Amino acid sequence: MVMTRVLVVDDSLVMRRLLSDLIAAPDLEVVGSAADAQSAQGRIKLLAPDVVTLDVAMPGTDGLVFLERLMRLSPLPVVVVSSLAGEGSDVQLKALELGAVDVIGKPHQEGGSFAAYAAELQDKIRAAKGARPKRPAGAGGAAVGASAPAPVRPVLGAGSGKVLFVGASTGGTEAIKAFLSGMPADCPPTLVVQHMPETFTGSFARRLDSLCAPRVVESQGDERLEPGIVFIAPGHSHLLVKRTPAGLVTELSKAPPMNRHRPSVDVLFSSAAEVVGRNAVGVILTGMGKDGAQGLLAMRRAGAHTYGQDEASCVVYGMPREAAVLGAVEEVASLGELSRRVLAGLHRV
Secondary structure, eight states: OOOEEEEEEOSOHHHHHHHHHHHOBTTEEEEEEESSHHHHHHHHHHHOOSEEEEOSOOSSSOHHHHHHHHHHHSOOOEEEEOOOSTTHHHHHHHHHHTTOOEEEOOOOOBTTBOHHHHHHHHHHHHHHHTSOOOOOTTTTTOOTTOOOOOOOOOOOOSOOOOEEEEEEOTTHHHHHHHHHHTSOTTOOOEEEEEOOOHHHHHHHHHHHHHHSSSEEEEOOSSOBOOTTEEEEOOTTSEEEEEEETTEEEEEEEOOOOBTTBSSOHHHHHHHIIIIIGGGEEEEEOSBSSOTTHHHHHHHHHTTOEEEEEOGGGOSSBSHHHHHHHHTOOSEEEOHHHHHHHHHHHTTOO
């Protein structure tokens, strides 16, 4: 069995010990720990870990500065393990922009057991090992925290009558940003599921809204689908589409998780197939696991056009691969080409 070597970086001794215990598995080995950025740099050189878990709130060198430096000089898979409450979610989103593969909150006991948390953390570390770490877009000059202005996009003019449905997981925050940045201000109504904690989705939507031409909001449910508006699934509920006398609207559901996720891409895509049919367009992006593959297949069988991100541009080629294996993907494109290809195909019969 090939072991994944993990370095735990956290300023709390108690947390380092707890995380080390929770990470331990037959295929995962904690090879060391560090309390600050300086120690972490030395341990990385000495121990050559496969994956680093990182708390971005550290004494001395700021965790974001350390992460930016690490990803610029020697990219390494990083899973951020940090408090997600309040303003902290904006910091964690910045960590993902700088190249962290994934984010998870600090562990807390639910029902007297850490088992569910340990399983999630272990899965994220396994996915991170197989990920392709990306250097931050601003590496080599842009300041940490700087935001590029949203590009001005040409409008589509006459509406296509289509509705876009997008799903992603690991690596998806940056992939969704790249995809939506290629969309014009009057893009078709768009519904998005990204696997992320509920404390993140509001900040994620606001971040995208400041960078992209369409309006981006966290869905509250019962919103009418209109061109130029992108709805992000809240982290606590499934996002679906339903038909009413007034037209198509969003719907939120507290139904049990599907594929261990709520929101689930399969739930969104399945509702698209049932309610929107041939007027739907499905896009599956980078992510671990198989969520969305069956739903995308249902969309294609219902007459929808379907797209998958290619392996080379994925951080984790899991969800798009599973969809392609099932025959659910009609067209494969790199992340840089996806929005252009989708726009070009909007008026196809």
